[in-house]
Amino acid sequence: MAMGWMVQDRAAARHVAALAAIIAAVLPTAAGCTAGRPTASSAAPAASKAPASGHWGPAVPVPGLGGRGLNAGGQAWVTSVSCASAGNCAAGGSCKDAHGHSLVFVAGERNGQWGTAIEIPATAQLNAGGYPQVSSVSCPRAGNCAAGGWYLDSSHNRHAFIVSERNGRWGTAIEIPGTRARSWVNAVSCGSVGNCAADGGYIGNSGSIRPFVASEQDGRWAATEVPGIASLISSIPGHGGNTEVSATSCLNGYCLPSAMSCLSTGYCLAGGYYDDYFGQRQAFEVSRP
Numbered sequence: 001m002a003m004g005w006m007v008q009d010r011a012a013a014r015h016v017a018a019l020a021a022i023i024a025a026v027l028p029t030a031a032g033c034t035a036g037r038p039t040a041s042s043a044a045p046a047a048s049k050a051p052a053s054g055h056w057g058p059a060v061p062v063p064g065l066g067g068r069g070l071n072a073g074g075q076a077w078v079t080s081v082s083c084a085s086a087g088n089c090a091a092g093g094s095c096k097d098a099h100g101h102s103l104v105f106v107a108g109e110r111n112g113q114w115g116t117a118i119e120i121p122a123t124a125q126l127n128a129g130g131y132p133q134v135s136s137v138s139c140p141r142a143g144n145c146a147a148g149g150w151y152l153d154s155s156h157n158r159h160a161f162i163v164s165e166r167n168g169r170w171g172t173a174i175e176i177p178g179t180r181a182r183s184w185v186n187a188v189s190c191g192s193v194g195n196c197a198a199d200g201g202y203i204g205n206s207g208s209i210r211p212f213v214a215s216e217q218d219g220r221w222a223a224t225e226v227p228g229i230a231s232l233i234s235s236i237p238g239h240g241g242n243t244e245v246s247a248t249s250c251l252n253g254y255c256l257p258s259a260m261s262c263l264s265t266g267y268c269l270a271g272g273y274y275d276d277y278f279g280q281r282q283a284f285e286v287s288r289p
Contacts, residue, residue, distance in 0.1 A: 060114070062078065062093075063116045064105075064116035064117035065105070068098075069117070070097060070103055070118075070119060071097075073095070073098055073101075076093060076094065076095035076096070076105075078092070078093040079093045079149075080134055080135060082139040082145060083139060084142045084143075087111050087112035088111065088139070090106060090107065090109070091109075092105065092106045092120075092134030092149070102130055102131050102132060103132070104127075104132040105117040105118060105134075106120055106134070106163075106170055108165070118170065120163050120170065121163070121171065121172045122163075122172040123163075123173045126153075126159070126173060126175070127152060128152070128153055129154060129156045129157070130152060131151075131152050132149065132150065132151040132152070133151075133184075134148075134149040135148060135185050135186055135187070135188075135200075136148050136149070136186065136187045136189075136198070138190040140191060140196075141192075141193050143167050143168035144166055144167065145190070146190050146196045148185030148187075148188040149161060149184070150183070150184035153181065155181075157181040158181075158183060159179070159183060159184075160175065160176045160179045160183040160200050160202075160212075160214075160223075161173045161174060161175055161176065161185070162176050162198060162216075164196075164216075176198065176214050177221055177222055177223065178214065178222050179202060179212060182202055183201065183203075185200040186201065186260075187199050187200075188260070189261045189268065191262035191264045191265065191267070191268065192266075194216065195216060195266060196215075196262065197213065197214065197215050197216065197260060197262050197270075197288065198223075199213050199260050199270045200214075210225055211272060212225050212226065213226055213270060213288075226270075226286050227286070232274050232276070232282070232284060259271050262288075266288070267289060269286075269288075270285070271284065271286070
């Protein structure tokens with residue numbers, strides 16, 4: 001699979017068909033959708049019964065969080081979900097344990113039944129700063145997913161992490177190779193098992209924020225700054241090239257990709273924003289053939 005990324009500063013006609021294919025590829029069976037939102041802790045069972053086509057079923061608690069579970073501190077929420085097919089999904093989020101420590105969790109659904117949420121392996125050791133977050137989950141096949149986000153080190157710097165699930169078992173979370181301190185993941189997308197991509201941002205030595213893309217090939221990850229982005233960004237004279245940190249804006253040199261999707265062929269497409277010399281917000285796309 002080709003691992004190179006190419007950036008463009010405007011949408012090209014040749015991507016229209018690819019985008020349509022991406023939309024079709026990432027959607028599961030019609031009406032088989034899942035949503036998550038913050039919930040209070042609860043020890044109620046989490047049997048998931050498939051509703052009639054086109055209708056939403058009743059909300060259920062994520063098993064393993066309520067009562068004396070992971071969320072004994074009573075502050076849990078789901079931040080990302082993904083479905084390989086109807087009734088075969090995964091969810092990721094954050095919670096607080098009985099001691100008030102923040103944790104990140106993942107939970108899987110197989111054939112319409114949700115399993116018990118677990119703390120993402122190794123994040124307890126990585127997360128010395130106490131505020132981890134799952135920002136994105138992607139599942140190309142039932143029981144085979146990837147999740148990304150960030151954790152804080154002892155100096156309270158963010159670090160981008162990634163973790164993979166294989167055949168229903170979650171592996172060990174790792175800092176994405178090639179990223180640095182003060183980095184984070186925005187989006188993860190898997191075209192096939194073991195071949196995923198992620199995007200996010202990091203704060204450079206100058207204090208400005210820049211985007212990165214990362215590729216997984218046969219289970220190995222590597223990150224790089226978005227190619228060509230430096231030539232598109234020009235800081236406004238008199239400004240430091242960085243403003244507020246927001247995943248949906250890009251002002252005075254601050255830019256981040258905010259969306260990504262990959263096909264089973266290995267093709268990936270991400271998009272975001274950058275600010276040009278005149279302070280005008282522009283859109284960019286970056287693709288991996």
